[in-house]
Amino acid sequence: xxxLLYILIFFSLLEINALDFETVLKNVNNTFEIKNxxxxxxxxxxxxxxxxxxxxxIINLTxxxxxxxxxxxxxIDDAEIxxxxxxxxxxxxxxxxxxxxxxxxxxxxxxxxxxxxxxxxTYIKVFELYKKLWLLQAEEKVIRLELEAALxxxxxLTNSFESGTxxxxxxxxxxxxxxxxxxxxxQNILEQRVSMYELMFTIGQNMKPEQxxxxxIKVTELPDSKTLYNWLLENSNLIKIEKIxxxxxxxxxxxxxxxxxxxxxxxxxxxxxxxxxxxxNYNFTSKELTPTLSFNISNxxxxxxxxxxxxxxxxxxxxxxxxxxxxxxxxxxAQAKLxxxxxxxxxxxxxxxxxxxxxRELLYQxxxxxxxxxxxxxxxKTKIELGQLSKYELLESxxxxxxxxxxxESARVNYQLSWLSVLESSSWYSKTVIEYELND
Numbered sequence: 001x002x003x004l005l006y007i008l009i010f011f012s013l014l015e016i017n018a019l020d021f022e023t024v025l026k027n028v029n030n031t032f033e034i035k036n037x038x039x040x041x042x043x044x045x046x047x048x049x050x051x052x053x054x055x056x057x058i059i060n061l062t063x064x065x066x067x068x069x070x071x072x073x074x075x076i077d078d079a080e081i082x083x084x085x086x087x088x089x090x091x092x093x094x095x096x097x098x099x100x101x102x103x104x105x106x107x108x109x110x111x112x113x114x115x116x117x118x119x120x121x122t123y124i125k126v127f128e129l130y131k132k133l134w135l136l137q138a139e140e141k142v143i144r145l146e147l148e149a150a151l152x153x154x155x156x157l158t159n160s161f162e163s164g165t166x167x168x169x170x171x172x173x174x175x176x177x178x179x180x181x182x183x184x185x186x187q188n189i190l191e192q193r194v195s196m197y198e199l200m201f202t203i204g205q206n207m208k209p210e211q212x213x214x215x216x217i218k219v220t221e222l223p224d225s226k227t228l229y230n231w232l233l234e235n236s237n238l239i240k241i242e243k244i245x246x247x248x249x250x251x252x253x254x255x256x257x258x259x260x261x262x263x264x265x266x267x268x269x270x271x272x273x274x275x276x277x278x279x280x281n282y283n284f285t286s287k288e289l290t291p292t293l294s295f296n297i298s299n300x301x302x303x304x305x306x307x308x309x310x311x312x313x314x315x316x317x318x319x320x321x322x323x324x325x326x327x328x329x330x331x332x333x334a335q336a337k338l339x340x341x342x343x344x345x346x347x348x349x350x351x352x353x354x355x356x357x358x359x360r361e362l363l364y365q366x367x368x369x370x371x372x373x374x375x376x377x378x379x380x381k382t383k384i385e386l387g388q389l390s391k392y393e394l395l396e397s398x399x400x401x402x403x404x405x406x407x408x409e410s411a412r413v414n415y416q417l418s419w420l421s422v423l424e425s426s427s428w429y430s431k432t433v434i435e436y437e438l439n440d
Contacts, residue, residue: 019210021436024130030204031122037115044111048104051097059087086292094287095255102251106244113237120429124420127217129202131413133195134212136188138409142402143185149395150178156392214409214439217416220432225353228426229346235427236345242338249331256324267308345425352425356418359411366404366411373404 028034063083093101154174160166200207222228233239263284270277276295282288380397383389423429 019207020213021130021215024126024199024203025123027203027205028119028122028126031126031202032204033118033122034115037111037118041108041111041115044104044108048101048108051100051104052093057087057089059085061085082295084292084294086290089289089291090287091282091289092287094285095258099251099255103248106248110237110241110244113240116430117237117427120424123434124417124424126199126202127420128417129195129199130212130215131416133192133199134214135406135410135413136192136195137212138214139406140185140188140192142399142406143181143188145395145399145402147178147181147185149392149399150174150181152392152395154178156390215436216412216439217419218435218437219416219419222353222356222419222422222428225350228349228353228422228428231428231431232345232349232426233342235430237427238341238345239338242334242341245334246331246338249327249334253324253327253331256321256327263313264311265308266310267306270306349422349425352418352421356415356422359415359418363408363411363415366408370401370404370408373401377401 061083062085063081065081154171154177157166157171157174161168161171196210223231264281265284266279266281276293278294279292281290281292283290377397377400380389380394384394420429423432
């Protein structure tokens with residue numbers, strides 16, 4: 001046990017630099033969550049371009065050749081070459097394609113909003129990891145002082161036992177206290193290394209263990225819970241997603257309820273003799289123009305002809321009506337999910353807000369305890385000067401004071417994290433500028 005302790009102490013005393021929080025923040029965009037969200041936005045942007053341009057320009061050419069062999073000849077006398085060339089030209093988006101574009105725009109807009117939410121969530125995660133590691137580093141100093149006090153106490157009881165003024169039980173208790181403190185120190189140093197690896201992994205960096213700065217967030221006053229709830233209803237991305245789903249169901253239902261009418265118009269022209277014919281078919285439903293040119297067509301007439309034809313088909317809308325009925329049920333389900341989501345988010349907001357108030361009170365309590373510990377420590381120092389107390393009692397008092405100060409910092413971290421949780425659960429972070437300050 002002692003050998004392990006000395007090894008850990010050796011590594012912990014190596015020369016290390018201070019890792020400032022600003023450096024950590026600069027690497028937040030390296031986290032997997034943010035990188036993945038950015039790639040998702042890029043993917044949706046490309047998909048939107050694809051949806052807006054659904055058709056490629058395709059030219060169809062159908063040539064043919066006919067070899068003519070007269071009855072009184074064994075050789076080919078003539079050849080006729082005919083052919084048709086046509087293409088499909090998109091003149092706009094169909095109702096279904098417009099719906100897809102609308103939905104794709106919705107997805108892209110929501111993904112961009114989610115990116116901002118992910119950035120804030122990641123900020124909380126990184127800040128929590130940073131402060132967790134800082135607290136471990138700060139606690140190491142506390143434990144070392146507690147270990148010094150425990151060693152002094154063990155020596156004091158050893159001398160007392162040898163002089164017959166203390167029992168063996170008390171001596172064993174002092175040894176056990178020292179060993180438990182050594183175990184706490186070992187555990188603390190190991191947790192520091194694990195926390196450092198976790199922090200570096202999160203921000204995508206590979207830095208050596210460093211001493212962290214004591215960064216604290218400037219906690220600003222929050223509005224009342226009712227104001228936060230109203231803001232949540234209008235700005236929560238989760239609620240926006242569900243509302244957009246409802247609007248998309250309405251959009252699809254309206255499209256399905258439209259009359260199933262397909263109409264096309266086709267002007268044409270045929271030249272006299274063995275020449276050509278041309279036509280242009282336009283479909284109002286598919287928004288496609290199909291020009292066609294045929295050449296060297298056999299035509300026994302010596303006159304040209306032109307005209308226009310129209311095709312109109314009307315469907316019964318049976319399948320669309322059935323699908324529309326199904327979507328109405330789906331709409332009711334989505335509305336129920338939205339109502340449940342709002343209640344769930346409201347409950348979560350109440351929990352985080354109460355936790356914020358509780359942690360604020362715990363911080364006040366810890367600060368009060370520290371003041372009492374400071375008064376007690378001052379009294380011990382005075383008695384030390386008067387020769388009324390031992391070195392152990394001074395070490396014990398100093399350790400208690402340092403532990404009390406550490407508890408204040410731990411309570412402050414919990415208070416700041418609960419404040420960030422309220423911002424997250426209410427979506428109030430979009431209205432808040434987060435500032436932090438460096439403390440000694």
